[in-house]
Amino acid sequence: MTNSSDYVPPKVWTWDKGGAASPVTSHNRPVAGATHVKELPVGRHPLQLYSLGTPNGQKVTILLEELLELGYAGAEYDAWLIRINEGGQFGTGFVDVNPNSKIPALVDRSDAETIRVFESGAILMYLAEKFGAFLPQEASQRAECLSWLFWQMGSAPYLGGGFGHFYAYAPVKIKYAIDRFTMETKRLLDVLDRRLADNTFVVGTEYTIADMAIWPWYGGLIQGRLYDATEFLSVRDYQHVRRWADTIGERSAVIRGRIVNRTSGELSEQLHERHSATDFDLMTQDKRPARGE
Amino acid sequence: MTNSSDYVPPKVWTWDKGGAASPVTSHNRPVAGATHVKELPVGRHPLQLYSLGTPNGQKVTILLEELLELGYAGAEYDAWLIRINEGGQFGTGFVDVNPNSKIPALVDRSDAETIRVFESGAILMYLAEKFGAFLPQEASQRAECLSWLFWQMGSAPYLGGGFGHFYAYAPVKIKYAIDRFTMETKRLLDVLDRRLADNTFVVGTEYTIADMAIWPWYGGLIQGRLYDATEFLSVRDYQHVRRWADTIGERSAVIRGRIVNRTSGELSEQLHERHSATDFDLMTQDKRPARGE
Numbered sequence: 001m002t003n004s005s006d007y008v009p010p011k012v013w014t015w016d017k018g019g020a021a022s023p024v025t026s027h028n029r030p031v032a033g034a035t036h037v038k039e040l041p042v043g044r045h046p047l048q049l050y051s052l053g054t055p056n057g058q059k060v061t062i063l064l065e066e067l068l069e070l071g072y073a074g075a076e077y078d079a080w081l082i083r084i085n086e087g088g089q090f091g092t093g094f095v096d097v098n099p100n101s102k103i104p105a106l107v108d109r110s111d112a113e114t115i116r117v118f119e120s121g122a123i124l125m126y127l128a129e130k131f132g133a134f135l136p137q138e139a140s141q142r143a144e145c146l147s148w149l150f151w152q153m154g155s156a157p158y159l160g161g162g163f164g165h166f167y168a169y170a171p172v173k174i175k176y177a178i179d180r181f182t183m184e185t186k187r188l189l190d191v192l193d194r195r196l197a198d199n200t201f202v203v204g205t206e207y208t209i210a211d212m213a214i215w216p217w218y219g220g221l222i223q224g225r226l227y228d229a230t231e232f233l234s235v236r237d238y239q240h241v242r243r244w245a246d247t248i249g250e251r252s253a254v255i256r257g258r259i260v261n262r263t264s265g266e267l268s269e270q271l272h273e274r275h276s277a278t279d280f281d282l283m284t285q286d287k288r289p290a291r292g293e
Numbered sequence: 294m295t296n297s298s299d300y301v302p303p304k305v306w307t308w309d310k311g312g313a314a315s316p317v318t319s320h321n322r323p324v325a326g327a328t329h330v331k332e333l334p335v336g337r338h339p340l341q342l343y344s345l346g347t348p349n350g351q352k353v354t355i356l357l358e359e360l361l362e363l364g365y366a367g368a369e370y371d372a373w374l375i376r377i378n379e380g381g382q383f384g385t386g387f388v389d390v391n392p393n394s395k396i397p398a399l400v401d402r403s404d405a406e407t408i409r410v411f412e413s414g415a416i417l418m419y420l421a422e423k424f425g426a427f428l429p430q431e432a433s434q435r436a437e438c439l440s441w442l443f444w445q446m447g448s449a450p451y452l453g454g455g456f457g458h459f460y461a462y463a464p465v466k467i468k469y470a471i472d473r474f475t476m477e478t479k480r481l482l483d484v485l486d487r488r489l490a491d492n493t494f495v496v497g498t499e500y501t502i503a504d505m506a507i508w509p510w511y512g513g514l515i516q517g518r519l520y521d522a523t524e525f526l527s528v529r530d531y532q533h534v535r536r537w538a539d540t541i542g543e544r545s546a547v548i549r550g551r552i553v554n555r556t557s558g559e560l561s562e563q564l565h566e567r568h569s570a571t572d573f574d575l576m577t578q579d580k581r582p583a584r585g586e
Binding site: 143186 | 300302303304306308321322323324325326392401404406409410411412413415418419432436439440442444447448451459467468470472473475477480481484487524
C-alpha cells in the first residue's frame with residue numbers, strides 16, 4: 001500500500017489490472033459495454049424486472065408490491081435475479097436495457113412498444129406516473145416529493161459508494177476517506193431526522209415514492225441492515241428516522257418487497273426470483289432455488 | 294497524516310473539529326440546520342433562484358434561459374448568489390427553502406401558494422412539468438429522459454464528491470481513492486460516449502432536461518472546465534461526448550445560463566446575479582458587482 005502522503009498521480013491515468021493487488025474488484029472497469037452474449041429471460045407479466053435485493057433494488061420491489069396491494073393488476077411483475085458479483089450486469093441483454101450496467105432495470109411490455117427504464121429513481125417515477133399512485137398531484141406536495149426523491153438519489157452515493165465502501169468494504173482503512181463520508185452520512189441522517197420530527201412521512205402526511213426511495217438506505221442504516229454501523233454512526237441520535245423506519249418496515253408490501261431478489265441475510269428473507277404473489281406463501285426456512293439454477 | 298494501512302476506526306465516530314489539521318473544510322459539518330439568522334432576498338419575478346454557478350447551479354439557469362428563449366414569460370427569474378464558501382447555505386432563510394443546505398434552491402411565487410423545490414434534478418423536473426417543455430410526453434421517450442436524468446443525479450457524486458474531490462481538492466493524494474473514482478468516471482464517460490455515438494442528444498433526436506443535467510458535469514470534464522483533468526482522463530477518447538458538448542455549448546441559452554451566479558473563471562464569464570434579460574447585455578470585461586455588495 002502506498003503511503004498516502006507520498007503519492008503523486010501520473011499525467012495520464014491508466015488501468016492497472018493488477019489482480020489481487022488491484023484496489024477494486026474484478027467487476028469494476030473503466031469502460032462500458034457488454035462482456036459476453038446473454039439474453040435476458042422474459043416471463044408472462046407486463047413488467048419484467050432485472051434486479052438484486054440491494055437497497056436500490058428494494059425500492060422498486062417495494063413500490064411494485066405496494067401497487068399490487070392497492071389492486072393495480074397491471075403492476076404484476078417477474079423479478080429476475082442479476083448476480084452482480086458474477087458479472088450478470090455485463091451480459092448483452094442487460095446492457096441493452098441498462099447501458100450503465102447497474103441494477104435495477106425494468107422492461108415494460110404492457111403496450112405495443114416495449115419500454116426500458118433504468119436507474120431506481122427513474123423507475124419509481126415511471127411507475128408512479130403510469131399508475132397514478134404514490135406521487136402527489138397537488139403542486140407543492142409534488143414538488144416536495146420530487147425534492148426528497150432526488151435528495152435520496154444524489155445522496156445515496158455518499159452513503160453507499162462513499163461511507164459503505166470506505167468503512168466496510170475497502171481493503172484498507174483510510175482515515176481521511178472514512179471521516180469525510182461519515183461526516184456527510186451523519187449530516188444527511190440529521191437532515192432526514194429534522195424533517196421527520198414534524199412530519200409522519202417525508203413529504204408530509206402522505207406515503208410516497210420518496211419514502212420508498214429513502215427507506216432502504218436510511219432505514220437500512222438505522223435498523224442495522226447496512227454496514228454494521230449502528231454504533232459507529234450513533235444511530236440512536238436519530239429517533240425520528242427510527243420511528244419512521246419502523247413504521248414503514250411493518251407494512252406488508254414492504255416486508256414482501258424487501259426480500260425479492262435478495263441473496264444475502266437470513267434464508268427466510270431471500271426470495272431469489274418472484275413470478276407470482278403466491279411465491280411469498282411458498283417460502284420456507286429453506287432457501288428457494290431460483291428458476292433455472 | 295496517518296498511514297492508511299495503520300488506521301483502525303473507533304467504535305463510535307466523533308467530530309474532530311481540528312481546525313487546519315481537519316481533513317474537511319470548516320463548512321462541512323455532521324449536523325444539519327441553520328447556523329445563523331438570515332432572510333433571503335426576494336425580487337420581482339415569479340421564480341426566485343438561490344444558487345451558485347457550479348455545475349449543479351448551471352443546470353437550472355440553462356433550463357430557465359432555454360425556457361425564456363422559447364418565449365415562456367413565466368420563466369422570468371431572479372438569480373441570487375449563495376456564497377457557499379462563506380456559509381450562505383446555512384442561513385435560516387436558505388435552510389427553510391432547502392433543509393439540505395445545498396445549492397440550487399428555487400422558490401416559485403407564481404401562484405397563491407409559495408412552492409419550494411430543492412435538488413437540481415427536482416428543479417429541472419418541476420420546471421419542465423410546469424411549462425411543458427424539454428420533457429417528452431411520449432412514453433418511451435419520457436422513460437428514456439427520466440433514466441438519463443437520474444443517471445446523471447446518481448453518478449455526479451462519483452465525478453464531483455469522488456473524483457473531483459480526491460484528484461483536485463483533498464489535502465493529500467490518496468492513490469486508492471483516486472484510482473477508484475477515476476475508474477468510475479472513465480466508465481461513466483464511456484457509457485455516455487456510446488450513447489451519443491448513435492444519438493444526437495441523450496434521449497435521441499430531442500434536446501431535453503437530461504442533456505441540461507449532464508452537460509455541466511460531463512461537458513465540463515471534456516471541455517476542461519472541471520478539475521484540470523483532460524489529460525489525466527484522456528478525454529480525447531470520448532469523441533462523441535465532445536461533439537455533443539460542443540454543440541450544446543454553442544446554444545445562446547447555454548452561453549447565458551452558464552455564467553449566471555458564477556464567481557470563478559474569466560471575469561467576462563461571471564454574472565453574479567441575474568434579475569433581467571438585459572443584465573447580460575450590460576456585462577463588460579469588468580466584473581459586475583452583485584446587488585447589495
